[in-house]
Amino acid sequence: MNLASEAFVTRVARAMLALLALTLVTVGSAQAQSTHIQPKLVAESAVPAPGAATTLALTMAPDKTWHGYWANGGDAGFGLSVEWNAPEGVTVTPFRYPVPDALILFGMMNHVYEHPYALLADVRVDKSVAPGTDLTLSGLAKWLACTDKVCVPEKAVISVALKAGDGSISAAERARFDGWRALLPQPLDRHGTWERRGDMVRFAIPLPASTAVDAPHLFVETQDVVDYPAPQSFSRNGDRIVVETRVKGDRAGPISALLKLGDGRGLSLTLEPGAVPAAGEAIAERVGGIDMGLFWTALGGAILGGLILNLMPCVFPILSLKALSLARSGGDARSAKVEALAYSAGAVATALLLGGVLLALRAVGQQVGWAFQLQHPVSVLALLILALAITLNLLGAYELPSFGGGQALAEKSGAAGGFWTGALAAFVATPCSGPLLGAALGATLVLPAWAALPIFGGLGLGLALPFLAIGFVPALRNRLPKPGPWMATFRRWMALPMGLTALALAWLLWRQTDGSAWHYWVGAISMILLIATQIGAQQRGGGDRRLIVAGAGLLLALFIVQAVQKLDDYKPSAAVASANGDNFSPDALAKARATDKPVLVYFTADWCLSCKANEAGAINREAVQTVFAKAGVVTLVGDWTNGDPVITRTLAEHGRNSVPLYLWYAPGAAKPEILPQILTPGMLTEKASR
Numbered sequence: 001m002n003l004a005s006e007a008f009v010t011r012v013a014r015a016m017l018a019l020l021a022l023t024l025v026t027v028g029s030a031q032a033q034s035t036h037i038q039p040k041l042v043a044e045s046a047v048p049a050p051g052a053a054t055t056l057a058l059t060m061a062p063d064k065t066w067h068g069y070w071a072n073g074g075d076a077g078f079g080l081s082v083e084w085n086a087p088e089g090v091t092v093t094p095f096r097y098p099v100p101d102a103l104i105l106f107g108m109m110n111h112v113y114e115h116p117y118a119l120l121a122d123v124r125v126d127k128s129v130a131p132g133t134d135l136t137l138s139g140l141a142k143w144l145a146c147t148d149k150v151c152v153p154e155k156a157v158i159s160v161a162l163k164a165g166d167g168s169i170s171a172a173e174r175a176r177f178d179g180w181r182a183l184l185p186q187p188l189d190r191h192g193t194w195e196r197r198g199d200m201v202r203f204a205i206p207l208p209a210s211t212a213v214d215a216p217h218l219f220v221e222t223q224d225v226v227d228y229p230a231p232q233s234f235s236r237n238g239d240r241i242v243v244e245t246r247v248k249g250d251r252a253g254p255i256s257a258l259l260k261l262g263d264g265r266g267l268s269l270t271l272e273p274g275a276v277p278a279a280g281e282a283i284a285e286r287v288g289g290i291d292m293g294l295f296w297t298a299l300g301g302a303i304l305g306g307l308i309l310n311l312m313p314c315v316f317p318i319l320s321l322k323a324l325s326l327a328r329s330g331g332d333a334r335s336a337k338v339e340a341l342a343y344s345a346g347a348v349a350t351a352l353l354l355g356g357v358l359l360a361l362r363a364v365g366q367q368v369g370w371a372f373q374l375q376h377p378v379s380v381l382a383l384l385i386l387a388l389a390i391t392l393n394l395l396g397a398y399e400l401p402s403f404g405g406g407q408a409l410a411e412k413s414g415a416a417g418g419f420w421t422g423a424l425a426a427f428v429a430t431p432c433s434g435p436l437l438g439a440a441l442g443a444t445l446v447l448p449a450w451a452a453l454p455i456f457g458g459l460g461l462g463l464a465l466p467f468l469a470i471g472f473v474p475a476l477r478n479r480l481p482k483p484g485p486w487m488a489t490f491r492r493w494m495a496l497p498m499g500l501t502a503l504a505l506a507w508l509l510w511r512q513t514d515g516s517a518w519h520y521w522v523g524a525i526s527m528i529l530l531i532a533t534q535i536g537a538q539q540r541g542g543g544d545r546r547l548i549v550a551g552a553g554l555l556l557a558l559f560i561v562q563a564v565q566k567l568d569d570y571k572p573s574a575a576v577a578s579a580n581g582d583n584f585s586p587d588a589l590a591k592a593r594a595t596d597k598p599v600l601v602y603f604t605a606d607w608c609l610s611c612k613a614n615e616a617g618a619i620n621r622e623a624v625q626t627v628f629a630k631a632g633v634v635t636l637v638g639d640w641t642n643g644d645p646v647i648t649r650t651l652a653e654h655g656r657n658s659v660p661l662y663l664w665y666a667p668g669a670a671k672p673e674i675l676p677q678i679l680t681p682g683m684l685t686e687k688a689s690r
Contacts, residue, residue, distance in 0.1 A: 036066045036145040041137075041158040043123070044177045047165025048135070050089075051127030054167065057180055058082075058095065058119045058141070058158065065147045067112040070100035072221045073144065074228045075108035076151070080119065080143040082158070087135050089126035090162075095119035098183040099258065099266035102217050105148050109228035111219055112146075118180040125164060135162035178645040185258050185266035186653070189670070192240075193274030194225075194255065201226055201247040204240045204276040205259055205269060213241065213283055214262025221256040224249025237280035244279065295451055299458045306351075306462020333474065339418035340464075340471025346422025348460035354427070355456025384505040391502055394495035397533055422467075426460050508606050508641075584638035585646065592634040592665075598688060599665035600628075601672070603638040603647055610677065611660040618679035624688075631688040666690070 038061045045054040058080070060068050069077035084092050098117050103110040125135065138159035145154050192205040203218065216234050220226045230246035241259070253273065260266045470476050582588060584601055592599045602619065604611035618624060619635075628635065638647045640659050651661055654674060662675035664687055675683070 035154040035156055036152060037062045037068050037143065037154060039141055039143075039156050039158055041160045043160050043162060044173050045165075045167050045169045046161065047163055047168060048123065048125045049167030050125050050129040050131065050164050052167050053122045053124040054169075055177055055181075056092070056121045056123050056137075056160065057177060058121070059116065060113070060119070060143075061116045062114065062145065066145050067103070067110075067114040067147070068117065069144055069146075070111035070113070070219065071097050072111060072219070072223065074102075074111040076105070077110050077112065077144050077146065080141060082139040082141045084137070084139040086137055086139075087133075089129040089133075090135055090137060091124050091126075092137070093122045093124075095121045096184055098180075099185050099260055099264055100219060102219075102260075104229055107229060110146070111228075118183075120177075120180060120184065123162075129164050131164050131166075133164040135164055136160070137162055174645070182649070183264060185268040188259075188267045188269035191254075192269055192271040193276055194271040195273065195276050196247055199247055200244055202276040203243040203257070203271055204237075204274075205243065205267075205271075206239060207241050207259075207267075208239050209236065212261070215260075216241070216243075216262065216283065217260045218243050218245070219258040219260065221258065222251060224251040225255055233279070234283040235279040235281055236283055237277045240277060241283070242277060242279050295455075298455050302455045302458035303462040303465075306459040307465050309459075309463055310466055336471045338415050338471075340467045342415040342418030343422035343425075343467050344461065344464035346419035346424075347426040347464040348422075348457050350423040350426035351456045351460030351463075352453060355453055359452060380505055380509045384502060384509060387498060387502040387505055391495050391498045392533075394498060395492060422460075422464060426463055582634075582636055584636040584650075586650075588636055592636060595632075595634065596667045597632040597634055598667060599634045599636065599663075600684075600687075601636045601638065601663040601665070603640055603651060603659045603661045605639065605659050606641040608659050614660060614662075614677075614679045618681050618684055621681050624681050624684050627685040627688045633688050 040059045040061075042057050042059065043054055044057070048054040060080075062068055069079050071079040073079055079097070080095065082092075082095075086092060097119055098113070100111045100113055103112045103114070123137065129135070136159065138157060140155060141158050142153065142155040145152050188206070190206045192203060194201065194203045196202075205218075207213070213234070213236075216232075218226075218232055220228075225248070227246040227248040230248075233244040235242045235244075255271050256268070257271060258266050258268050584603070589599070589601060600619075602611075602615075604615065606612075627633075638644070638650065640647050640651075651658070654661060654663065654672075660677055662677075662679065663672040664675055665672045675687075
């Protein structure tokens with residue numbers, strides 16, 4: 001069948017489908033049947049401020065087997081339209097659509113959503129509107145709902161109650177809307193090009209070679225450009241994605257499109273008429289739909305990064321526990337191997353668990369990144385209690401089976417103690433982002449879940465490698481010092497870094513809660529001290545069991561009634577900018593770049609020791625700040641201590657899901673330079689002096 005015949009058949013099919021739809025809508029009106037896609041209009045703020053805007057979401061919930069359509073529905077569908085009845089002084093922008101799926105039915109391409117989805121629009125209130133004015137917004141929405149056998153045009157009145165106010169947004173609504181915003185395609189900062197060549201249409205999309213593309217599809221929003229159901233060929237030519245497919249129509253000029261990258265991610269872009277380079281390496285040549293080069297690079301980086309993490313100050317206190325345990329084994333080969341394997345299992349299992357929780361939270365639309373567990377005060381309180389308990393144990397206040405005597409329990413205690421020490425090391429290590437680790441974990445943002453999980457496991461394996469080597473290489477194990485009286489002194493000295501860790505966690509908890517819940521967690525710490533000292537007294541033949549029971553009961557009551565209730569509902573304190581910088585926001589960055597001066601943006605957190613080391617040793621050094629002032633460098637600080645969806649998205653845009661991240665914007669540069677994760681004063685002064 002030639003192209004003309006195919007075009008004729010397609011036109012006939014579309015005409016028949018349109019006639020069927022008109023017939024069905026007439027029948028549907030007569031029967032007054034309910035819609036197959038249930039709409040609901042909600043506002044991020046019910047009290048938008050005059051002179052400002054808030055975001056609306058129109059949630060669409062299709063019945064089972066039904067689907068709705070993207071803005072350009074493809075061969076046989078159409079998107080949603082709304083006839084607004086807006087109060088005076090209120091304007092509504094067009095809806096923005098999430099990334100759709102491609103569905104071919106009866107040889108025709110449909111751009112659809114087969115699951116609940118949300119369309120977002122901005123509603124702006126004129127500054128002349130008086131506070132307290134009723135701004136209830138309503139409209140008549142029309143859309144097409146289809147199954148694989150039938151289509152029904154539907155309509156419904158949608159409305160949301162609004163009143164001019166202060167623009168406040170609850171934490172729950174902000175989180176819900178952030179989840180919907182995360183599903184929207186991200187705008188590409190540069191235009192692509194497109195051209196016709198015979199019966200083909202070709203597109204060149206600027207995209208760095210490091211960006212992973214899984215099962216791509218190009219949705220062309222502009223009509224009369226491509227034959228929608230025709231196969232699309234994707235290849236990479238340097239920093240450009242080249243797409244080739246069959247032409248349809250005679251459209252000229254710029255066109256709008258959406259490049260689906262896979263896993264629900266997409267990029268919206270504009271393509272201008274222009275030359276398109278030759279096709280390059282086919283993107284379809286992937287294993288399981290992923291970029292295997294990226295996967296193996298990220299896995300290697302995670303293992304090596306986890307190995308280097310053993311040298312980071314945030315992990316050293318935990319390593320001291322394992323050093324004590326290995327020294328106590330006295331070089332026994334079997335015990336060393338058991339503890340090494342158990343430690344590795346604990347580290348890998350914890351890294352996989354944290355990675356799995358992170359991927360699950362992202363899957364439901366939460367804006368979270370690596371070390372998310374330390375962004376919540378309940379987790380910090382639990383870790384503080386654990387660090388305090390270990391400190392007291394190292395000081396000899398009481399004994400744990402994994403540190404105490406008893407030959408009968410030695411083997412069992414060694415495996416159990418090794419596993420939990422490895423788990424604790426991986427848990428505490430997560431806030432650190434050493435060399436290679438940031439980029440490796442950033443790759444999990446663009447890999448599917450099944451490929452991302454091994455990256456997290458690689459981090460745990462790298463963390464455990466030194467102890468695996470000691471456990472299985474006799475030459476290394478024989479270099480360990482022999483057991484002796486020095487161990488008791490060494491053990492007490494190791495309480496110092498662990499105690500400092502507990503103090504650092506207490507400081508972090510104070511910062512996260514703004515000091516508002518101090519009496520609850522001080523009470524919890526007091527109960528830990530009471531329980532530990534009484535357990536120790538009983539082990540030495542004294543103590544009072546009733547005090548232990550009473551302390552445990554009070555601790556449980558405090559934790560459940562106060563810690564969880566109060567800390568879980570905490571309001572993160574406003575980010576406090578560095579003395580040498582202002583708070584980061586997209587608007588602040590845009591204003592800073594408009595000054596045509598160098599801009600340094602750095603993302604930090606109170607629990608990130610690498611961040612604090614770089615700030616004290618480089619950024620905040622007097623010599624650096626003097627050069628910055630002379631060069632007019634604008635510094636912006638993004639505080640991620642309590643989590644922040646805007647910062648999380650910014651990290652993801654630069655291939656990171658953890659801090660630190662340092663961005664240097666040279667005057668007039670289109671994109672920032674990502675600085676190394678270890679900064680030096682010379683590096684920063686050289687940048688500023690150019």
